[in-house]
Amino acid sequence: MTKIHGAEHACSVIFSKAFDFIIPSYQRPYAWTTEEAGELFDDLLGAMEEQQITDPSDVDPYFLGNIVLIKEEGKPHSQVVDGQQRLTTLIILFSAIVDVLSGDQSKAFEKYINEPGDIAEDREPKPRLILRERDNAFFHKHIQTPGGISQLTEESSVKFRDVELRIWENASEFLGRLQAMDMDSVFSFAKFIVNHCYLVAVSTSNMNSAYRVFSVLNDRGLDLLPSDVLKADVIGKVGVAKRDHYTEKWEDAEEQLGRTAFGELFGHIRMIYKKAKAKKTTLEEFREYVLSREGRPEDLVDDVICPLADAYRVVANAQYESSKNAEKVNDTLGWLDRIDNRDWIPPAILYLKKHDGDTDLLSSFFDRLERLAALMLVCRWTINQRIERYSRIVEWIEGDRDIGDTAS
Incomplete structure (x- = not known):
């Protein structure tokens, strides 16, 4: 022992x-x-x-x-x-x-x-x-x-x-x-x-x-963010030969997003996996719903954390870049940013991660998402109602359903 x-x-x-x-x-x-x-x-x-x-x-x-x-x-x-x-x-x-x-x-x-x-x-x-x-x-x-x-x-x-x-x-x-x-x-x-x-x-x-x-x-309340403990969980399981490489990838993502936003990212990833309102801490639920489903820590960094961090940076700052529809997408993201909650972010970053190269799809999706978020705001939907609807959209994105089905 x-x-x-x-x-x-x-x-x-x-x-x-x-x-x-x-x-x-x-x-x-x-x-x-x-x-x-x-x-x-x-x-x-x-x-x-x-x-x-x-x-x-x-x-x-x-x-x-x-x-x-x-x-x-x-x-x-x-x-x-x-x-x-x-x-x-x-x-x-x-x-x-x-x-x-x-x-x-x-x-x-x-x-x-x-x-x-x-x-x-x-x-x-x-x-x-x-x-x-x-x-x-x-x-x-x-x-x-x-x-x-x-x-x-x-x-x-x-x-x-x-x-x-x-x-x-x-x-x-x-x-x-x-x-x-x-x-x-x-x-x-x-x-x-x-x-x-x-x-x-x-x-x-x-x-x-x-x-x-x-x-x-x-x-028990020390001055660390959930992302710091999760970094220890994830990087600590990477083999010694690759640990420095994955440490650098993790820290590059954190530096590009900024420490606060990077910490918020893990709450959004938790939502994508759980598809329900949080009942425990981000740390507990990330371990339960994300770490338990992702086998290799390298895959979690390569295929989940880093791509979603890139998507979050684009969405949060309205910085989509493309030769087509970029201005339209960024205008829509700017309107979404005015919504008084951040519940729309998980489906937004997941969709951008999956369809980054298709500007027509992205433009159409973000238009629909902005109208839905505005409707929820005007009609004063409760947080439970918003989470339930956004969870359905996440399921739709994961299932590659046709974009016309989002209204249903």
């Missing part, structure tokens, strides 16, 4: 030789905005000020949450299954602290960003945290390299993609807040974080066991 270990550690231990954190390529991108990063900063500063530290031995620990790791006992190598948002944000905060402080005070916190190495113990200098391959070079250059964070915040954000923009925004947020404090307060704040702020590290050497822990924690 695979053992699961759980223990609380101060940040001084979390960011030490005890752990070498690596974000696997199948993980979701770094996504915390200044809202989450600012809230973390406020919580930490508030916890320190609330306790009015006089005697360090009297300070109560402040818990930052859980991290889930694939890690063998006694070895530092740690694949992060859950917790990269907190770990990455804390490294950005340490980088800002090092930049704001000076002299010995600044140097004292460099070791929480990078392992300094020890020739007596045969430890090489290296970063404490390695992000996904596509994000790591940027992170290392601007956050883990001395002076990089101040240079980063002086650059224009226009050229940055999503992950880089999040890093830039949070670095700027932290630097601005720390620079507004006096240096003694910054130093006390930094000491409070490393000595009195704790993370609970849950580790197991088995990938499947780690995913189970990950899913349980997410289901």
Whole structure:
């Protein structure tokens, strides 16, 4: 039986030789905005000020949450299954602290960003945290390299993609807040974080066991979307040789749609498969109605998620491209977008996926769909009535029935 270990550690231990954190390529991108990063900063500063530290031995620990790791006992190598948002944000905060402080005070916190190495113990200098391959070079250059964070915040954000923009925004947020404090307060704040702020590290050497822990924690309200857990479910079952390829396909689809819309996509896919109103969470019903029907995870990504993500991008943004009927289709999609609900999207993206090359069919179908959606709006159909009708249309699309039958 695979053992699961759980223990609380101060940040001084979390960011030490005890752990070498690596974000696997199948993980979701770094996504915390200044809202989450600012809230973390406020919580930490508030916890320190609330306790009015006089005697360090009297300070109560402040818990930052859980991290889930694939890690063998006694070895530092740690694949992060859950917790990269907190770990990455804390490294950005340490980088800002090092930049704001000076002299010995600044140097004292460099070791929480990078392992300094020890020739007596045969430890090489290296970063404490390695992000996904596509994000790591940027992170290392601007956050883990001395002076990089101040240079980063002086650059224009226009050229940055999503992950880089999040890093830039949070670095700027932290630097601005720390620079507004006096240096003694910054130093006390930094000491409070490393000595009195704790993370609970849950580790197991088995990938499947780690995913189970990950899913349980997410289901109980951590800051992950259903698509993040489903990514672990799906990509975790892809063979090692193909895992990076399918991770990249998944993340390309997410990046093109945007994180919020990509999360919504899984609710629409659930509707296509279940053809009924949701009674449980998207996560539960996607597993029950979609994952249980699709055998190979590669087929699910290739034949379902990616094509429907492409269709959703076109439908949601009215971006259909063709030498014929494109303007007419996009005008109709624009009118559909004005409807006060999104229940029409599952049949729309399914039909576009199946008939992308037939502009006459698409134009006719979307005309009919827009008239139906408008009728439902004017007549004030209930959500149950709308779902029942759209479910029938999904069945019709799957059965390749004649377009004239949609009115029946």
